[in-house]
Amino acid sequence: MDNTYNWYSQLEKPSWAPPSFLFGPVWSVLYILITISFGKVFLMFLEKKISFWVVLPFILNLFFNLIFTYIQFGLKNNLGAAIDISLVLLTLVWAMLAIYPYLKWITYIQTPYLLWVGFATVLQFTVTYLNK
Secondary structure, eight states, rough: OOHHHHHHHHHHOTTTTOGGGGHHHHHHHHHHHHHHHHHHHHHHTTTTTSSSHHHHHHHHHHHHHHHHHIIIIOOOOHHHHHHHHHHHHHHHHHHHHHHHTHHHHHHHHHHHHHHHHHHHHHHHHHHHHTOO
């Protein structure tokens, strides 16, 4: 873990990058929102209230979200992490659009997640560029 922290702390980052300590609390709040809203979506799918095509972007979003940490910090692969975070953003927008006709509140509750992932995408591409 120290090796990973040292690696990331030595990367060149933009002046507007948030301090490292901010990521934990932000993701903690976002994971609560994700658990509530995605849980409702998965429950609706199990109850056959929505189709697989509506739940698919939620599944993909969770997958891409979960592998980001491994790509960025385990593999120490900035380009791979940039591609992955783009897929997190893309599947999140797709998920929000897919669920909107069924439960609008799930789309709305994803807004903080969307804003953070949008910011994180720009940050990751900037870090990738600065450390090529």
